[in-house]
Amino acid sequence: MRTTKFINKGLAAILLTVLSLNLTFGQEVVDKIVAKVDNHIILKSELEQAYAGFLSRGDASNFTGDARCMILEQMIETKLMLAMSELDSVDIEPGRVDYELDMRMQNMLAQFGSERVIQETYGKSVDQLKNELRPNIEEQLKIGAQEDNILSSVTVTPAEIRAFFNKIPKDSLPLFNTEFEIAIIIKKPVPNDAEVQKAKDQLMKIRERAMKGENFEILAIENSQGPTGPNGGNLGFAKRGQMDPAYEAGALALKPGEISMPVVSSFGIHLIQLVEKRGNEYNSRHIIIIPQPTQQDIQKSADVLDSLRTLILSDSISFAAAAKQYSDDEGTKVNGGFLSGPYGSNKMPADALEPTMFFKIDEMTVGEVSEAEIIDMPDGTKAAQIVFFKSKVKPHKANMTDDYEKLKAATLGMKKELKRSEYIKEKMKEVYVMVDPEFNRCGITNDN
Incomplete structure (x- = not known):
């Protein structure tokens, strides 16, 4: 072949x-x-x-x-x-298939807005689509696992990387654009106690309506601030350990049909209704209210980062250590705050930077740590951020020094x-x- x-x-x-x-x-x-x-x-x-x-x-x-x-x-x-x-008897855990199915359905719900629109578009309910997808998702996971089994042991040595590089004709070496090494620390504001209590009071009023007989799903459509709101707050079946710990504890403390008191999780504050327990799984729906930080709360997060910047500049802590310990940005904190570029390196091509970040570092010098500033997050919320501009690599032909990770x-x-x-x-x-x-x-x- x-x-x-x-x-x-x-x-x-x-x-x-x-x-x-x-x-x-x-x-x-x-x-x-x-x-x-x-x-x-x-x-x-x-x-x-x-x-x-x-x-x-x-x-x-x-x-x-x-x-x-x-x-x-x-x-x-x-x-x-x-x-x-x-x-080769490759086996895929059912929970892994369930997770992939749930992710696809959540993406579809985010795209279409509700199960009703999905059903009108495809002539099938979400459950029907999941049932049709299940065997094929399992096949995809088996194929991926088989390839991983075959290729996971493949490694390269520095000598192999250099041999690969030396085989490239010098007049055919690729040209790379300007690249930057940039790290960030983001601090999300914490809503004050008054805002948290306001959300709890709002949920208690909704709970009273549900206890008097109003339909929980309709109340979720009318009041829930999460992406599942248009779907009646339904989250479907989840395995133990899959959801936020506080949410899971609140859900599993209920009997089917019961409605919780307000439960505070890392995502917001919930009213939870347990639908069904089935072995190691449970089905629930919720209404979530997300307390909003005030301008004063937002400024407090900036003040925290300015204090952290002072420690960094005095060498009391490295930027990478500070990011791992204090940053609220899950995508970068594990990498010491550094933005991840292609090929697993920390070097970001200029054309891959968001415009706001490009203009930010254009005002900075290499080695500088910026003062805290308030930024807009992708979800529309506000947060504070400091930026470390570590290095800049000018446009160049590929070489073993600047482009080792790419060549690897x-x-x-x-x-x-x-x-x-x-x-x-x-x-x-x-x-x-x-x-x-x-x-x-x-x-x-x-x-x-």
Whole structure:
């Protein structure tokens, strides 16, 4: 079997979508089986949907080969990985499948606004969609686990990275844009006691209405400030340990149908109604009110960061240590506050920076730690932030000093792809593969 020459994450996403569930509307294809791998089939409709998705991408015009052959080959490789995962008894925990399903449904709810709109769009309820998705999600997870089993042991040495670099013709070395090393510490304001009590009082009034017989889900639609509000506050089944600890404790203390007193979690303050307990899982719905910090609360968070900046400048604590200990930004604190660039490095290309950050460091000098300032967070709230401008790398040709992490990632990727191709070539001889004569031109064979 030819090894795939056009490995692209965008195409992989298209294939996974097709293998998951057809939630698109388009021209119907007269269906037939175009390939079979062990007991798994590939339909012509799946191939055509993936091909249409490929054509919709901006870089499709740069591909000069037979796109259908390339896509079919990748689909066959995916089915081969699935077949091998079954032969190797790869097992996926049901909770992992549940988690992936819940994430997809939450994304759909955020996109469409409510279950009603989803049902009107697709003619299926959320539960029906989840039931249809389940076996395919499990297949995707098995394929991913199988690839991880094959490739997780692949590593590269500094000598291999240098050998890879030395093979690149000097006149073909890639050019890299200006790059920055930037770290941040974000402090979110804490609402004062009066605002917290105001939210609790509001929830108590809502609870009284529910206790008098008003429908909890309707009250959630009218009052809840969370993304599940339009869905009646329903969170569906969750395993123990999956939700916020305070929320989970509040939910599990209830009997089915009971409504809690206000419960304070890291997300806000909740009224919780337990729907059902089932083994290690529970189903609940909630109404959440999120107390809003005052301007004074916001300023307090800035004052905290200014005090922390003074400690950093006096070398009483490093910026990285301060970020890990005090930052409220979960995405950067584990990395010492540094923004993560491509290939696992801390170097961010200039064109990848948000405009506000680009203009911020344009006013700073290398090595400087900014004073605290109030910023707008992605969710529309306010927070305080300080910035550490560690370094700046000017535009340059690739070299081992400035671009080691990029070269390491490229070398590792090449080595993994080689091992994957060798594995597929070997297993193609062990697994039954049939390709419809219509695609004989693709040269896909198991050499049997």
